[in-house]
Amino acid sequence: MQKCVDNGKEVNFQFAIKAKTVTSGLKYSLATGNWGQANQAGTRAGVSQSNKKLQGLREELNAIVPYLEEMRKKKVERWDQFVDVIEQIKKVASEIRPADIVPFRIPVDQSDLSLRKLEELTKELQSLQKEKSDRLKQVMEHLNTLHSLCEVLGVDFKQTVNEVHPSLGEADGSKNLSNCTIESLASAASRLCELKVQRMQKVESEVLRLEQLKVSKMKDLVLKKKTELEEHRRRAHLISEEGYAAEFSDEVIEAGVVDPALVLEQIEAHIATVKEEAFSRKDILEKVERWLNACEEAQVTMLHLILMTFLS
Incomplete structure (x- = not known):
């Protein structure tokens, strides 16, 4: 697979060089022709030879144009791949970073759309996706703990998590996975645990009082x-x-x-x-x-x- 990609690169490179050479020759010929006409110094045979040469360059250029179009099409497709990966990176980054931080930006030089650069961005996306997965696991564990505590204590679960972040109270849709959200969930769970302990101690004291009575x-x-x-x-x-x-x-x-x-x-x-x-x-x-x-x-x-x- 990699060999085919390398061969494709070499062919495209050769076509690009050839197209550049033909274009330069064509411009030179046109310039020469204009200069000759202006000075009326060319013979009819010379003009005929120049026309033949110009016609040959045009035919060669016409033969190369489809390859140039194919290269342009591939460049657009490659750029679409870059845009797709970049948009995914931005989306994942926005979910695991606080909203008050400067939006995530990836400087991309459109002159460098190589597979190596695309692979670098893909690896960065995979790294962010793994981080998102780990954070989501932490958030779900905290949410399950809070749900159990709210049921025991008779506390409104949805209101509790909405106070941390509105996205946590929705069954569908993405959830905010920032450090601030995770820390706030842990703090809320700790607070409810303390409340549970206090209530249990109060109940135990009341049970002891009733037993003594x-x-x-x-x-x-x-x-x-x-x-x-x-x-x-x-x-x-x-x-x-x-x-x-x-x-x-x-x-x-x-x-x-x-x-x-x-x-x-x-x-x-x-x-x-x-x-x-x-x-x-x-x-x-x-x-x-x-x-x-x-x-x-x-x-x-x-x-x-x-x-x-x-x-x-």
Whole structure:
């Protein structure tokens, strides 16, 4: 392929030299002819020879003109290739550079439209495209992070990214990939991360407060149920067990050595047991209660009689 290109260059170069030679000869002949006519110093044979020479140069020039047209066409095509690459370079450069920087310009000498120069521009375009790809990857990572944080925190994602750059809020179209945009996205993500941490800490503090309140309420309920159990045992004339007293002591409950919920469950079970036992001994307890009441009344009556006797 390169050999064909080199051969083409050589042919074009030869045609250009030949065209230049023919053109120069033609101009010289015309100048000579004009000088001869002006001085009337030429013979008819000389004029005829000059005309033949001029005619030959014209024919040779006419033969070269198509090649010159082909070269001009190729030059236009080559220039179009240059323009296409240059426009792509400008477009990519505008996406990765801030708008306040002087627009990207590529000085191109139209006299040098060689493949070497075109390859240099193409390599520069490829380098910019790779840089754009890397920057786009960074931007998308930041956008994904921001989207997740906005969903968790209940923040408007589109408004957040529009504050960084309007192009970031659009689903279609190119995005601004400048250093300023990337840094602003990273800063916005960092700010939302800090807000997330603050909210999590606040939630954790509230959960801890509620847990402490729950434990406090449970302790109060346990102490209340403990008092209720003691009252049921007293009414049933049951003697408190030492193990029970140690298990449900106020010190143990206040210290939180055992789970208040477990203690409450055990106290509820004890209350149910005491109630069942009291119900099974209901008749005996009623008789004992009546006997105690009678004893109390008799004691009061006896004290009254003694007091009356003493006063009389």
